[in-house]
Amino acid sequence: MASFFGRNLVEKLITLFFISIISFGVVMLAPGDPSEVDPMNPKFTKEDVERLRKAFDLDKPLYTQYYLFYKKLFTNTLKSYKDNQPVLKKIYERFLNSLPLFIVGTLLTWSLAFPLGIHAAIHRQSFFDRSTTFFSYLFISLPSFFLAYIMIIFMVKVFNVPVIGIQTFGRESAGLWYLINDRIWHVVLPSVLSAIAGIAILSRYVRGQMLEVIEQDYVRTAQAKGLPKDIVYYKHALRNALLPFITMFGLIIPGLIGGSVIIESIFAWPGMGRLGYEAILARDYPVILGLNFVAACLVLLGTFVSDLLYMVADPRISIYGERKD
Numbered sequence: 001m002a003s004f005f006g007r008n009l010v011e012k013l014i015t016l017f018f019i020s021i022i023s024f025g026v027v028m029l030a031p032g033d034p035s036e037v038d039p040m041n042p043k044f045t046k047e048d049v050e051r052l053r054k055a056f057d058l059d060k061p062l063y064t065q066y067y068l069f070y071k072k073l074f075t076n077t078l079k080s081y082k083d084n085q086p087v088l089k090k091i092y093e094r095f096l097n098s099l100p101l102f103i104v105g106t107l108l109t110w111s112l113a114f115p116l117g118i119h120a121a122i123h124r125q126s127f128f129d130r131s132t133t134f135f136s137y138l139f140i141s142l143p144s145f146f147l148a149y150i151m152i153i154f155m156v157k158v159f160n161v162p163v164i165g166i167q168t169f170g171r172e173s174a175g176l177w178y179l180i181n182d183r184i185w186h187v188v189l190p191s192v193l194s195a196i197a198g199i200a201i202l203s204r205y206v207r208g209q210m211l212e213v214i215e216q217d218y219v220r221t222a223q224a225k226g227l228p229k230d231i232v233y234y235k236h237a238l239r240n241a242l243l244p245f246i247t248m249f250g251l252i253i254p255g256l257i258g259g260s261v262i263i264e265s266i267f268a269w270p271g272m273g274r275l276g277y278e279a280i281l282a283r284d285y286p287v288i289l290g291l292n293f294v295a296a297c298l299v300l301l302g303t304f305v306s307d308l309l310y311m312v313a314d315p316r317i318s319i320y321g322e323r324k325d
């Protein structure tokens with residue numbers, strides 16, 4: 001087990017190194033320059049541009065910029081071009097804001113998609129199956145921003161409650177119980193909206209995978225032996241159908257950054273997705289590259305979690321990546 005963790009850690013670090021080089025090169029070689037944002041101000045002189053480039057090491061060779069960037073990142077001295085705030089501090093604060101949306105949305109998606117997909121597969125061509133199919137494709141086709149605006153208008157018109165932002169403006173001095181309820185209320189709507197499309201898509205995958213598995217010979221054999229349907233479907237069939245979703249589960253971790261840009265922008269939620277969007281508009285390279293690095297770490301963490309879950313779901317897979325027959 002120790003050799004597995006050691007080998008896996010070395011592989012992830014090597015992969016992370018090459019990802020950092022590629023992402024840095026793509027961002028820094030893109031058209032435009034951070035010093036070209038403020039010069040739109042007529043009072044911004046050429047001397048100001050040169051001073052800005054020198055202050056942010058933009059006048060140095062690309063390989064030197066790469067070294068200085070990651071040196072500052074790992075020593076927590078990297079500053080944002082936009083407001084001169086520490087990059088890691090900004091990412092950490094936005095991470096804490098995005099975490100509730102991510103957790104609630106993920107729990108809703110995975111706890112509802114699997115029962116819907118499994119029940120639809122077991123009762124194929126039934127009214128329930130046809131209904132879930134219709135609504136799944138409906139929610140997949142509807143843009144998330146359209147549903148968000150409809151829900152915002154509905155909640156404001158019908159219930160007359162604020163839904164924008166992370167909490168109700170001007171109520172910071174209210175009691176603790178009110179603040180907790182207010183925060184929960186603001187989390188629920190964007191989380192539900194972010195989970196709707198995920199439930200629709202994942203339930204379709206679950207249904208298709210279950211339909212493929214329940215046609216296998218071992219499932220027919222279990223049914224012929226007279227085993228209860230719950231044991232046949234939920235113990236034998238579902239366990240084998242889970243393997244493709246383990247990979248999907250490991251890759252939802254990077255959704256902390258990229259999966260909530262639209263929802264966070266519509267609801268004015270100060271999360272990581274919105275931070276990345278604002279950094280791109282401002283050409284704030286330190287924040288963009290910092291988010292890219294964090295996203296790469298999350299992807300590698302997700303793949304590592306997937307490897308561990310594979311061994312739990314299928315004991316025939318060893319820690320060395322071999323299949324035990």
